[in-house]
Amino acid sequence: MFGSLGFDVLFKGTNMARLLGGLGIALKISLISVAISIAAGIVIGILISLKNPVMDGVFKVYLEIVRIMPQMVLLFIVYFGAAKAMGLNLSPELSSIIVFSFWGIAEMSDLVRGAVTSIPAIQYESSAALGFNRWQTYAYVIIPQTARRIIPMSINLITRMIKTTSLVMMIGIVEVLKVGQQIIEANRKSSPNAAFGIFATVFVLYFLACYPISCLSKYLEKKWEN
Amino acid sequence: MSNKDTILTVEHLYKAFDGTSVLEDINLEVQKGEVIVLVGPSGCGKSTFLRCLNALEETDEGRVLLDGEVINPAEGKSLSHVRERIGMVFQSYDLFPHKTILDNIMLAPLKVQKRDKEGVKAEAIELLERVGLFSHKDKYPRQLSGGQKQRVAIVRALIMHPEVLLLDEITAALDPEMVREVLDVVLSLAKEGRTMVMVTHEMAFARAVADRIIFIDGGKVVEEAAPDEFFDAPRTERAARFLKTFSF
């Protein structure tokens, strides 16, 4: 009974390894995007906190785009649109990293901006009075204080990115869901009901990838609450 | 014109906020080892004046010289170099919340002055012992009382070996029972010959600690006198009226 639902297919040949490999691709795309988002988000967030009206306006529009446009739509625009509009032939991997970073940078920089502007002015003044230059003030005083608020949220961003990587199959990246489809297809005759077992497994794999990271994020948030 | 022991010189300082004049033509010479207390009604410009001294506020006109060297807010690079030589303690507790007491004190000498860690640590511990806070060295600022935090802030300024120490109403935000412990530290610094310029509303303390009192009102220096002279026989009507509002 159990076998007929496709769980046996998992252990045939390299199927399980292929599924995990697909998950690996999803993880790789999200980790690269998160790294870009954090690095660029810190820089942009600090720039925005300087309150230049032009930059403020541009940033608000940028945030709103990210807030209301589904990542799926952005993926299509970059993957299909860029090729058409600019003659750029972006690989699906690069397209998805661009879209995920576009989204992640918006969230990170807004987070950094919020955290930086909530630091009282006296912290800047007393740093200046101690002889810190601007760069040192940010490096030793402002950023370490904001880090405790930002780190749990950026870890949380990792899980959301991992979940969203499931979309990249729609632009042809062979990630875990696509591998699952291929396996089901290949075993269609011998195991016609494999869809149940395979997709259940993909479901569980995603959960196993995201749940520990969510827990870590929650734990750090509680720990650093005050 | 300036005495060879002059450490800080202020020449014709003007400052306005949004067109409203806050400081008008302030002149001052501070000698090495001198303690100057700025008094005056709230909003008279004394805190702004103090902040102009280490260029936290830009001045509109006039200049401030430290040991003959011009402090110019426009030259950002040399600014932090000058600021290491002028220590400042603020009214609100401004310790870094993410660092322990010891780390708060050691951060600037290590990062700004690039001094040797062991030496800085030894000095930090010595200073903490002096202000009676050695046992608190590994705590975080939030675990300390206001008076304790202000004493740490003084130590944090002292460890930079400033030539001048600026104190901006450092007891104004404290509960009355904590004021004493902070002022005692300042008094002992005065005794050992530190050059200090401070703003305070503690008149009895001002009298005890000052070598010279500067009375500022409406952005101008109205009276400048030795403490006994100022408190017992103010020359101007405005100073007399100001002193009447304090009962001590």
Add this chain to the structure above:
Amino acid sequence: METEAIREYIPLYTQAFILTLKTGWLGILLSAIIGISGGFVLYFKLPVLSSLVKMYVELFRNTPLLVQLFFIYFGLPKIGIALSAFVCGVLGLGLLGGAYMTESIRSGLEAVPDSQKEGAVSLGLDRRQLFIYVVLPQAFAISIPSIVANVIFLLKETSVFSAISLMDLMFQAKDLIGLYYKTAECLILLVVFYIIMLLPVSALGRYFEKKLRFGMYGD
């Protein structure tokens, strides 16, 4: 750019838009029902049910909607539960959203200060009245920004419906691009329709957030 093509596609997109809205809002309605029930279960710490709700919340918050949909649409029929793409869409979105809504409602309920409850009890309100007249309205006000954020999130998530052959906006765009290669026109329409769908909700969310902050801090 061909305005001709755009004019021609608008009716097709409108159809898809209506289907997307219908699926989306039905899913959101389902998620609200699940969320309120789940939130109550957690707030009152009902035995057994509480741990079940917690497991459900973690499971659905830590997996992508697309994977949930694949399981429901392609997997479940293999054990005899075959549902139409539309029902799968509503169910998937409802289950995903329910997990998020449960958290919003629970944290809203728990954020009502004890002093409020004590004040109400000292006025002589019984437990039921306390909950209905004091806790619930305040909890709802506290939860609103996060509920609106969930609604925006869920409406955006509808963009994956096309993967289970639901003829939504995404499906329409993909289909037309494949048929006529008018990529730019199709993508622009896609963006426009998503703006129509989400901008008002986003603006409403900001309005509520401001109003709530005013209610709490008065500025």
